[in-house]
Amino acid sequence: xxxxxxxxxxxxxxxxxxxxxxxxxxxxxxxxxxxxxxxxxxxxxxxxxxxxxxxxxxxxxxxxxxxxxxxxxxxxxxxxxxxxxxxxxxxxxxxxxxxxxxxxxxxxxxxxxxxxxxxxxxxxxxxxxxxxxxxxxxxxxxxxxxxxxxxxxxxxxxxxxxxxxxxxxxxxxxxxxxxxxxxxxxxxxxxxxxxxxxxxxxxxxxxxxxxxxxxxxxxxxxxxxxxxxxxxxxxxxxxxxxxxxxxxxxxxxxxxxxxxxxxxxxxxxxxxxxxxxxxxxxxxxxxxxxxxxxxxxxxxxxxxxxxxxxxxxxxxxxxxxxxxxxxxxxxxxxxxxxxxxxxxxxxxxxxxxxxxxxxxxxxxxxxxxxxxxxxxxxxxxxxxxxxxxxxxxxxxxxxxxxxxxxxxxxxxxxxxxxxxxxxxxxxxxxxxxxxxxx
Numbered sequence: 001x002x003x004x005x006x007x008x009x010x011x012x013x014x015x016x017x018x019x020x021x022x023x024x025x026x027x028x029x030x031x032x033x034x035x036x037x038x039x040x041x042x043x044x045x046x047x048x049x050x051x052x053x054x055x056x057x058x059x060x061x062x063x064x065x066x067x068x069x070x071x072x073x074x075x076x077x078x079x080x081x082x083x084x085x086x087x088x089x090x091x092x093x094x095x096x097x098x099x100x101x102x103x104x105x106x107x108x109x110x111x112x113x114x115x116x117x118x119x120x121x122x123x124x125x126x127x128x129x130x131x132x133x134x135x136x137x138x139x140x141x142x143x144x145x146x147x148x149x150x151x152x153x154x155x156x157x158x159x160x161x162x163x164x165x166x167x168x169x170x171x172x173x174x175x176x177x178x179x180x181x182x183x184x185x186x187x188x189x190x191x192x193x194x195x196x197x198x199x200x201x202x203x204x205x206x207x208x209x210x211x212x213x214x215x216x217x218x219x220x221x222x223x224x225x226x227x228x229x230x231x232x233x234x235x236x237x238x239x240x241x242x243x244x245x246x247x248x249x250x251x252x253x254x255x256x257x258x259x260x261x262x263x264x265x266x267x268x269x270x271x272x273x274x275x276x277x278x279x280x281x282x283x284x285x286x287x288x289x290x291x292x293x294x295x296x297x298x299x300x301x302x303x304x305x306x307x308x309x310x311x312x313x314x315x316x317x318x319x320x321x322x323x324x325x326x327x328x329x330x331x332x333x334x335x336x337x338x339x340x341x342x343x344x345x346x347x348x349x350x351x352x353x354x355x356x357x358x359x360x361x362x363x364x365x366x367x368x369x370x371x372x373x374x375x376x377x378x379x380x381x382x383x384x385x386x387x388x389x390x391x392x393x394x395x396x397x398x399x400x401x402x403x404x405x406x407x408x409x410x411x412x413x414x415x416x417x418x419x420x421x422x423x424x425x426x427x428x429x430x431x432x433x434x435x436x437x438x
Contacts, residue, residue: 047247048254049133050240052084053123055114055142055168061088063231064141067202072102074240079247081131082240085123087114095123097131106130114142115168115180117188124192137198137254138189138219141233142168143179144203146337147210147383147403151181151414166211167203182214183415189218197221197251200258204229205333207284208381209344213295213418216288221251221366223258226332226343226381227282227374232270234283235261252366255285259367266371279371284379290364294344295422297357298382301348302427309434319435325350326384330376339386345378384428403428 052071056064064086071082082098083106093112096103112119124138145166165181189196196219201211207226215222238261243254262283271279308318329350330343348357361378370377383403405420406413419425432438 046081046131046133047079048135048137048243049081049083049127049131050243051124051127051131051136051138052082052086053114053120053138053140053168054084054086055140057087057089057114058143060143060231063233064088066231067141067233067236068103070236071098071240074237075244076100077244077247080240080243081133083127083131085109085114085127087112095126117180117184117191120168120185120188121191124189124194128192128194135197135251136194137200137251138194138196139200139202140167140185141202144201144206144225144229145179146205146208146333146341146381147182147414147416151184151406167201167206181414181416182211183417186214186218198223198254200234201225202229202233204336205341205381207282207379208341208383209291209295209298210383210416210418212286212288212380213291214416216291218288219251220288221255221285222288223255223283223285225281225283226341226370226377226379227280228333228336230266230270230281232265234258235265238264252285252287256367259283259285259369263369266369271371278373280373282368282370282374282377282379284368285366286364286379287366288364290360294357294360294364294380295418297355297360298344298424299422301352301355301357302422302424305351306423306427306430309430315434319431322351322431323435326386329384330374331386332374332377332381340383341381342384343377344380344382346376347382347384382424 054064054068065088068084068086071084076098084096084098084103085093086096087093093109093114094105095107095109097106098104114120120140128136147166151165165179165184167182167185168180189199198221199215199219200223201215204225205228207224212222212224239254239258242257242261243249246253249257262281266279266281270281271277305318305322309315325347326342329347331338332341332343345358345361348355358378361380365379368377368379385400385403402413403419404413404425406415413419429438
């Protein structure tokens with residue numbers, strides 16, 4: 001949910017001159033903008049366009065500046081267009097294009113709400129028109145909050161209570177711009193009508209099945225993290241540098257590059273400089289074509305488990321077996337939202353040793369990395385509220401009434417596709433009732 005700040009650690013190259021900010025004041029002239037929009041030499045389209053939606057108008061402002069500077073340090077290639085829409089505290093929302101020597105200003109938009117769906121749609125549509133390419137990657141950069149939580153198909157009335165979502169929080173403590181629900185983000189990107197080759201969520205705990213399933217139609221490759229992230233985020237210098245050097249790579253290879261760069265940073269830079277720090281960071285690149293089958297199998301697993309709870313003679317034993325599997329499964333995010341997420345593969349293996357889910361997740365996985373303190377993390381998490389505390393001094397979180405399909409009569413639940421199409425929430429209801437926890 002919240003990126004963590006660790007004192008005394010700097011990303012490799014952080015001592016270099018701030019290339020990004022040296023170029024912020026350069027306004028592209030009409031001729032340069034036209035040349036940039038036309039791609040590289042010869043007037044053809046570039047191989048790749050990377051569209052960066054950097055929502056730093058919150059407590060992540062310094063991290064946003066650092067990541068933009070990393071991008072500028074990567075260099076430049078006429079075969080790859082890199083454009084960013086950036087919002088920072090106290091300054092207007094602006095659009096930039098990477099040029100030799102850093103970023104150049106393309107457009108000053110005035111103050112825009114980066115947590116509004118229409119702002120996302122407008123940016124993606126503009127980027128595709130102004131900087132078309134053969135392959136496209138969209139990166140949404142911000143805090144992450146996991147599954148949708150409480151948000152229906154339209155903004156709720158004041159009587160409906162708070163609205164909460166999953167990503168693209170605008171300002172810390174600003175109720176007018178809360179997290180945006182996953183289904184709203186999906187709808188905003190779809191409305192732009194742009195075919196993506198990769199969607200990256202540089203945000204915390206967005207590697208949940210609930211979120212992955214929501215975004216599955218937007219791109220064939222999806223890059224997310226199961227765990228709470230670090231302020232350092234992705235290693236953009238390494239990622240863009242490798243893309244510049246080999247622009248012929250496809251979306252799967254770019255996903256692999258993002259994972260490999262992330263792993264190299266944490267294993268070679270971050271953890272050696274912080275030997276007492278918990279090594280729990282994760283990132284994974286997935287083939288979204290397999291997510292439908294994964295979600296269907298989770299649905300079937302939940303149905304089998306719920307059926308086992310129906311027989312009064314067998315109920316207590318089934319409850320004990322399920323509780324033991326949940327308690328032993330790899331816990332994810334023990335700090336921001338403890339007792340909510342478990343690793344899907346580890347849970348499935350403990351519930352059903354012959355479960356097809358581990359094989360399906362392996363089929364979906366292009367590349368994944370987990371720190372050594374998350375040995376049983378496999379890139380996809382699932383909501384399963386713990387019935388008892390797993391950490392000292394942490395209260396248990398029992399079943400959230402919003403973890404179900406949106407009910408317009410009560411304004412509870414959410415409109416996420418996973419919860420509205422499948423019955424995992426029904427299994428949790430049955431389990432908590434059988435265990436006497438509801």
